[in-house]
Amino acid sequence: MQKLISIDIKADFGMLKKPDTNEPVCLTFNMLHKPALLGIFGAIIGLKGFQKKGELPEYYIELKDLKIGIQPLNHENGNYSKTIIKYNNTTGFASEEKGGNLIIDEQTLIAPAFRCYALLNIDNKHQEKLYNNLKENKAEYIPYLGKNEFSVWWENFKEYSYEDFKPDGNFKISSIFIKDESLKDGIKKTYFSPVMNFQTKGNSFSYFEYLPVSYHEQLFQYVFKNFTYTNWDLEQDFKLPENYPLIKLDTNGIIQVF
DSSP: OEEEEEEEEEESEEOOBOSSOBTTEEOBOSSOOHHHHHHHHHHHHTOOOOOSTTSOOHHHHHHTTOEEEEEEESOBTTBOOEEEEEEEEOSSSSOSSGGGOEEEEEEEEESOEEEEEEEEETTSHHHHHHHHHHHHTOOSSOOBSSSTTSBEEEEEEEEEOEEEOOOSSOBOOSSOEEOSSOGGGGBOOOEEETTTTEEEOSSOOEEEEEEEEEEOTTTOOEEEEEEEEEOSOBOTTOOOOTTSOEEEETTSOEEEOO
């Protein structure tokens, strides 16, 4: 038995560290991504994280097939404010540098918030527990957004009726979504803008980010996909990857699960 639910996840700060850096600053992803969300879900139901080099964490092994969707909240055209925080670790155990003082500059998200959807199989014990804990606002471990000092909370638990979505006209996607084709070719045209060389409508935006969707199970590295978030209407014939389906909610919103 499947249930589609959503919660609104919020934090005062977040640091979703990118594997590459712009030395000397460690950079963060702007958008919450699936491996990070699975880590939050894993903490909520008490699954273990990374324990040993060369082994995937328990939460990922148990939840990797869970279909999720992510919709940013309280953003500015898909972006969140960021700041640079400098850390000093003078314990002597942090580095082998002279004086034992490790100095780190980290880019940090300010007040990130996301509506997170999950298509749960209630016949699976872990997903059933996740459903119950989210609904009852219970967590086995304190969930956090990238660093344990950036704790998260959730609210606004919702359960939806839903159906698979096949466009029969122009449509809009409420969540971030994976695409293979150029977005420009799929945007609904309204009136002509000579500056942009295609037609525009109002204060519309498109946001793009290369985000992790999973771990490579031999290399233990992120596997990435191209994501878009936009408030443009899309043409009926705009092609999206078939293995990442669109779902229409009973609230008439349309999301992609992946």
